Every structure is written in C-alpha cells, then in structure tokens.
Amino acid sequence: MTGRQRLAAAGAALSHQREWFAGTRAEAERGRPLALVNADAPQEIFRAMDVPYVVNQWWASIISAKRMSGRYLEALRGRGLPDDIEQYSALPLAEALAPRADDAPWGGLPRPSLVLAECTGDSMRRMFGLWESELGVPFLPLESAVAENVPTEWWTLMRHDWESAVGPARIDLLEQELRALVPRLEELTGAAYDPDRLAEVMALSNEQAEWNRRTRDLLARAPRCPVPVNDVIPAVMIPQWHRGTRWATSAAENLYREVSALVEKDHAVVEDERRRLMWIGRGLWFDMNFYRSFEESHGAVFVWSMYLALAADAYARYGEDPLRALAARFCAFRDQMYTPPWSVEWYVKEAKEHRVDGVVHLISPDSRSSWFTTHALEAAGVPVLEIRADNADGRSLDPSALHRQVADWIRALP
Amino acid sequence: MAPSDTTHRAAAALRAAHDDPLLHARDWAARGRPVVGYVGADTPVELITAAGALPVRLTGRPGRDTRRARAYLDGAVDPHTVNLLAGLLAPEGPALDLLVLTHDCDASVQLFHTLRELRRIRAEELPPFHFADLLHLPGEATRRYNLRGLRRLADQLGAWRGAALTPAELEEAVAAHNTARAARRELRGRRAAELSGADALRWYTAGTVMPPGLYARTLTEALSAPGTPPPGRPLLLSGSAHDTAAVYDTLEAGGWRVVGDDHDSGDSADQPPVTEPTLEGLAEHYTREVRPATARTARERAGAAAAGVKEGRAEAFLCYCRRHDDAHRWDFPAQRAAAPVPSALLHDQPYGEIDTTGLDALSDRPATEVAS
Helix, strand or coil: CCCCCCCCHHHHHHHHHHHHHHHHHHHHHHCCCCCECCCCCHHHHHHCCCEEEEEEEHHHHHHHCCCCCCEEEEEEECCCCCCCCCCHHHHHHHHHCCCCCCHHHCCCCCCCCCCECCCCCCHHHHHEEEEEHHCCCEEECCCCEEEEEEECCCHCCCCCCCHHHHHHHHHHHHHHHHHHHHHHHHHHCCCCCCCCHHHHHHHHHHHHHHHHHHHHHHHHHHHCCCCCCCHHHHHHHHHHHHCCCCHHHHHHHHHHHHHHHHHHHHCCCCCCCEEEEEEEECCHHHHHHHHHHHHHHCEEEEEEEEHHHHHHHHHCCCCCHHHHHHHHHHCCHHHHHHCCCHHHHHHHHHHCCCCCEEEEEEEEECCCCCCHHHHHHHHHHCCCCEEECCCCCCCCCCCCHHHHHHHHHHHHHH | CCCHHHHHHHHHHHHHHHHHCHHHHHHHHHHHCCCEEEEECCCHHHHHHHHHEEEEECCCCCCCCCHHHHHHHHCCCHHHHHHHHHHHHCCCCCCCCEEEEEECCHHHHHHHHHHHHHHHHCCCCCCCCEEEECCCCCCCHHHHHHHHHHHHHHHHHHHHHHHHHCCCHHHCCCCCCCCHHHHHHHHHHHHHHHCCHHHHHHHHHHHCCCCHHHHHHHHHHHHCCCCCCCCEEEEEEEECCCCCHHHHHHHHHCCCEEEEEECCCHHCCCCCCCCCCCCHHHHHHHHCCCCCCHHHHHHHHHHHHHHHHHHHCCCCCEEEEECCCCCHCCCCCHHHHHCCCEEEEEECCCCCCCCHHHHHHCCCEEEEEECC
C-alpha cells in the first residue's frame, strides 16, 4: 500500500507545538520568564528549573517556513548588521529587531528574559551579544571547545562511555560552566534548580533517545521506506525540543509504534521504490515539499535526514551524575554532525545501513569540512550531489532550478 | 636626533623579517635548532621558546595558488587561512619541525580539523602538529580549561624534544618574550606620530618570526631615534588581521596613513607582560590578556575604536573584512556609533588586497558599507 496521508505522530507533534507555543507566549506576556536557547546548548537545565524555553533554530525554521526570513533579514541590514552571515541562527534576532507587525509567525516570539548560546564560530557570540546590547536581554555565553584527538566511532561510545568518547577536559569545562550558570539563571528567572529534577529529565530524554534509535533502526532495515522524511522531521524534532518531558518521550514511542505498524503492513511511500536518497545538511525549511517531489516522477524517496539519526545516536548519555551527563551531551554536540572524523564516518555508516543510492549534500555557507564528507561517501561508493545554499534563507536559491538539478542527478544515478 | 646607521640597519632588519618571514627560521635551522610554526594570535610562544625552538608565526603569501587548499577548506573559510594551508601543502612550503595551532578564530579551528583529517586519511604529507584549545570567556572554568591545555602542550613539547620543559627554561622564555612585549608597547605608543602604518605593521609582524630577544633589541634600536611619518590622512583600521603590509601599502599610496589598528596582528600585539613565569601565569595571561578579536565584545571593540581615534587623532575609521572573515561586521554599527569620525565598512575583500573605491565615502559622509 502507498499513500500521502500524514503520519499521525507528525500531525500530533505539530498540533502540540502550536498549542504549546500559544500557551507559552501567553504566559510570557503575563510576565513569566522565557529563555531563548540555541539548539546545541543544554536546554535540560531550563527544564529542570521549570523555565520555559524556545529553541533559537526551531523558531528560525518557523520564520523561514512562513517565508518571513527575507523581511526580517532586511531589518538587520537596515541597522548596518549583516544579513548574509549565519542567517539560520540570526533570524530570531532579526525578528526581534524588526518593527512589530500583525503578520508575525504564530503571533511572534515574545521578548525572552535571557538568551543562552555556545560561542561556536566567530559570529555566535557577537550575534547573541546583540540581544543584550540592542534589546537589553541578558546573554549567557558558553564556550565551544575543541578536542585535539577523538576516537572515530563515537556512536558506539556515546551512550555509556562518553568520558572516553568526548574526553574529560571538555566535559569538565561545560560542567563547571553549568555549575556557575545555575545561580545566574536562578537570579534572572526566580526559579530554583533541582538536581533530582534534572536526573528525571535526563532519564526521560534518554528514554526518548532509545525510542528514536529503535525507529531509526526500523527505517534502516525496512525493505521500502514507509514514511516520508518531511513527516519524520517534525515528528522527531518537535519532541526533541521538548526533551525531558513525558509528552516528548511518549511522542517518540508513538512514532516508533506507528512506523512499526506501517512496516508490518508493508506500507511504502513509493510503491515502485527505485532510488533511496539521503539528505545531508539542515532541512530545507522554506520548501519541505521538495523532499517528496521526486517520488512519482523518479520513484525516488528520501529515506534519511540527520534529524532522526541524530536523535537516535547523538543525545543519549547515561551516568550517575546528571549534570555531568548533560555536559557530555552538549560539549561536543556539533562535532557529531560537522567535524571529521566523527561526521564523515557517521554519514558513511548511516548511508550503508540505510542502503542509499545517493546523497544530496546541502552545503550551507557555514558548513564545515564538506569536502571530507563528500570524499568519504564517494570513496564508499555512494554518489553525492552537492548543493550550495542557505537552508533558512529562501533568497539563496531558485526552487525550480534546484528541482531540475536533483532530478537530472537522480536520472543519472548508476 | 637624526637616525644613526644602526637605527637604519635595525629598521631594515625588521623590514627584511616581514618581507621574508622564514629568514630567521632558515638561519635557526641551519644551526641545527628546531623551528616550530604556529597559527593563532594567542599561541603561547613562551612554551615553544622554552622547548628550545624558534616560534614562527605562519604567514600567507598573496598570489599563491590556493586551489588544492580551497578544495579541502571548503565553505566560508577566511582566504588567509586557505593560503596558509596552501603553503603547508606546497613542496616549497616552510620546513617545520612541528606546527602548533590555536583556537583564536574559527578559520584556525577549521584548519586544524582539516589537517587532522588529511593526516587520518593519509591524503597529504604534513608536519607533525598539536592543537592548543585556548578559550577566552571570562569565567573561571575557562581559565582552568586553559591551564589544562597549557600543561598538555608543555608535555607534548617535552615529549617532542625528548626532555620535559624545566621551570628555569620557562622563566627564561617568559623573560625573553616580555622584553619583546615591552618593545612592542613602545612601538604602539609612538607609531601614530612617527611611522607609516605599513611600517608599524611590518615591525609588529617581524616580532612573530624573529627570536624574541633579538626582536626586542632590534625594535628598540629602530625606535631609538624619532621618526617622521609620511603625509597622509590619519585612519584607524579595524576588522580582519593582516600578516603582510600589502593592504596598508595600498591605503597609504592612496593618501591615507594608518595610525592605529585593533586587529590581531596590529596594536593588539601590545600586551602586558606575563607576571608569573609558570603555567598558571601563562593560563592567566592567555585567558585574560591575550584576547583575539573574536573574543572581544562589540562594546569592547567600540570602546577601542573611540580610544584609537582619539589617541591617533584619526580622521576616519575603516572596518576592512576579508571575504569569509566577516564576523567583524556584527561589531561595525557599535564601532561606527562610538568613533566620532566618518566610518566605512568594506567587506568581501580578497586576501592581501583592498578595493579602495568604497573609501571615497570617508571624505564627508558619516558611514557607508561597500562590498566588492
């Protein structure tokens, strides 16, 4: 059987998110503290303090999906700030600096009480510093440390042996930063940090990661792809931003059970599945239908995006000390997807396990080490199409030209 | 007092070191002593000196063929760093016994990751290298992390040369580099009134490729007689760092005189001395005192712009950003607001070059932005 009906898990996640955001927004407008937190920063600390937070990149994806990125980025430009650097991370700031309008996505992001981000690259600290200097919102920075040497197969170590995967120096650094951060958060929000609550949050988020791992493994093994990737992404990522809640863990379990049932019924996105594709890079938020646009014409289905795979491999951290485990979750998080050898070996592993016929590799302007990713995949016998565009900035590519480019490449696959 | 022959010779020696950055490295190596190249404005050079090696900051060379390096260092990476990689990959590249890289900016991190992966997949012949992950947030956690990193680097250097670094060696190295710092402080104080911007940059740059004691003596001698700067409209320069004077030469040929700069190769090289010749002292120094441009806040850079304009009596402020070294652009509005002179932003500039057409705007208008 085939079909285009939306996954129930995706629909439920999207509904929940709208409802959650409306409630969070209303509470923030009534004066409840709200944090804006970067995607790769330890959000669990807020969960353990019962301080609501919005993930910077999730909100950027909403702005982009509503095709508001161009207008907001112009607001940056109008202030003499760059509108062509790290747009994905800059969009919420751009919105905050833009004139308020009635058509803001989902009513607009309320002014946060604080922003938290790791200082990745050269721009992040400066960009988030503008929340403080331009808008008076306190910015709490965390370091983004680099290891000299790392073991290659991180995905086999991370869940239990993260000390050897990441190395104690980086974990110590973030753990100490978090210990210093807690009193500052308590001061800014009036909330109290509870280590026992963090232990519960970590346990729930680990359970969520296990369900995601089962789902990923199921999809990798399924004879034909049973679910479209643009459904999997929201079904995984929205619960990801609610990590550490019972709702999120249940959502991950529900996704697994739904996918499992579809596999049992031999459901396929494309009845005559001829090409299995992998999408490396961030989601193409301004055109999510892109992922399904080669199904009927080419029998080609995207079976992989990093969102489920990261949810499966990159988050689980077990350990006695929840704060240290949390530090281990995030102090090397970006390396898992962007830094060789971790990134490239993981992509090759995932490509093989998902039996892909080719990889579409989106290279954003701030992508890292993309040559090595492409090289490793091609060395493993996986054809790669590189696309250079910013995933959140609809101005950076022509959708029809992109479609033609990918269609031609699929036709030429061996 | 007219400059003596000795003063002229000292100035020529500094210029020669800038023009041929491996001049002293070759001399050092010819005497059988090791040369350690480094990448990163916050490299703890004292440890390299303490290990008996000459620390030589790697410089790019405008015009070098960078195609192979660009393939590896794909994406938005500063062309200066791509140029450094091209130099390392070239058969005629620097003969280094060891390379040390730091985390002074994202491009240096990308270079390290690229070298590490090239070594792992055995794609290129490379010198041995170490990475010192020195970070710069003000918290105590960062200082402790840096101390750990410095201990590790000291151990690595000890293992590399076959004998641990001793406290006496470290003390001697710190003293030598402190003399160089003292001489650079003098250079900073006098450059605006006595030197062209290009010569000031050359003299700073010489300090990154010469033995520290020799550099201190040479620079002190070069500064022993007051100089007379060439004419030109005083300009304060911010943005990307420069490891050659090419951009300065173009600016000054066009009627400007760079009286100050806040990038990592210019006046920022003016640092206070290391007060305690130990790893703890270096950790304190390299966490709190040696802060690359990327580690300074917009407010700090705006304050530096205001102070720099005042000190150098600058009549204009320019933020020059190379293509893919454009994070400085986040700071420009604050700098522009703080600097009470006409300001301009040039971005997307090529390595070692400047498109000066945008500078016309500095004549009267308060601020403008130009991309090539």
